[in-house]
Amino acid sequence: MAIDNAPFTSTIAQLQDMLRVGSERVNQPMPLHSHGTLTRLTGLVLEASGLRVPVGSQCHLQMPGGEPILAEVVGFAGDKAFLMPAGDIQGLSCGATVTPAEPFVSPLRFGDTEAPSLAKGLLRLPMGNGLLGRVVDSQGFALDHVGDLVDVVAQTLDREPINAMERAPVRESLDTGVRAINSLLTVGRGQRLGLFAGSGVGKSVLLGMMARYTQADVIVVGLIGERGREVKEFVEDILGVQDRSRAVVVAAPADAPPLLRMQGATYATAIAEYFRDQGKHVLLLMDSLTRYAQAQREIALAIGEPPATKGYPPSCFAKLPALVERSGNGLNGVGSITAFYTVLSEGDDQQDPIADASRAILDGHFVLSRALAEQGHYPAIDIEQSASRVMHNVVSREHFELARRFRAVYSRYQKSKDLIQVGAYANGSDPQVDEAIRLQPAMANFLQQTMFESASMEQSLAEMAAVLN
DSSP states (O other): OOOOOHHHHHHHHHHHHHHHHHHHHHHSSSOOOOOOOEEEEETTEEESSSSOOOOEEEEEOOOOOOOOEEEEEEETTTEEHHHSSOOTTTTTTTTOEEEEEOOOOOOOOOTTOOOOOOOOOOOOOEEEETTOOOEEESSOOOOSSSSOOOOEEEEEEEOOOOOGBBOOOOOSEEOOHHHHHHSSEEEEEEEEEEEEEEETTTHHHHHHHHHSSOOOOOEEEEEEEEOTTTHIIIIIIHHHHHHHTEHHHHHHTTOHHHHHHHHHHHHHHHHHHHHHHOOOEHHHHHEHHHHHHHHHHHHHHTOOOOBBBBBBHHHHHHHHHHHTTTOOEEEETHHHHHHHHEOOOOGOOOOHHHHOOOHHHSSSEEBBBBHHHTTTTOOBEEEEEEEETTHHSSSSSHHHHHHHHHHHHHHHHHHHHHHHTTTTTTTTOOOOHHHHHHHHHHHHHOOOOOOOOOHHHHHHHHHHHHOOO
């Protein structure tokens, strides 16, 4: 009887690779140990001399007898390095030692084929299936008191951008469970959308509805710069037990340093990219993109960058597309990231610099109206001002024509609303306005939906057709 030696041969080859990687680790030259000195602290910025590390490196600030404080190099001028702290700086004084963070070297595991980088200060955070069902902060530490993270590997946050010609176009519709969105603002898998609204209009609730009802393999939630109480509410009340098992929550609340708020957004995006590269369909929810830009503004202004538009320096408008462009469809249609970003329109100003810049780089925008919210109309989506730029590619012609007709009738009523309310419009003057008045109660009822109600794509389309008939 013949004996199959293939499994043994494969195992021996893996062991040889493991020995080779181990010997490379042992023989790899270790970089020289260097340190600098803290010379100045102004506002949020720390200055250190004698430090030769690249921008983005992690450093430790050490006082004799005190706990080390983590900081990141964000700029330099001559021989001075500018650092932003990632923790409490109470107790620091001039002359504190600044040391580049030691490189993270993961334990040697069976199947490893590459030797790790020993570059000092390079930030690596946990990625892997062990993050599912967990709540972590911007530095990868668990916040849910369930225990340490397992089944994770340490990877860098920055990845090579995907060639635009190698991305699959958005061609498949995505069911969000929200009737107004499914019917009139249809979302495509791999699309990047923005929820634009002022404070207290219902952005977070609408985001929670889409997290609960959208069809996705993995949900990654980035709570960036928002209220700290929303973290637990989002996990327990909105996600629940069922959806939490497929979700990862990265929390960087408003009281976190600006460096950690920016890092939290980057970390959430990197986690979504990790699962997308595995061929999974990922839903990325980030609340909010405005807080990310504000954190970058704090850092840039602190290190001396000149303000440009409403206090926002040019680097803010360069960081936004760099973050947003990381989501979308993967290489040749393998995996996808459908991203929803909330954008805070300060003072309900839709021409706010961040809102305007975000609208230009996203694939659609849903505008939430304070006037509708004050009327008890939820979700308060302003159909007239909202648009999905891929809808014509993901729905049938019949669906698109039905949505176009609905919007036309709805808009006709809104333009004549003042005349109708004061009694200046005479019934029969305009047949089209008469039709809009007749259909308005059914249309308003169709656009409203409770946060615990789900409407499928087929159901939404059938109800929209029934309203217009």
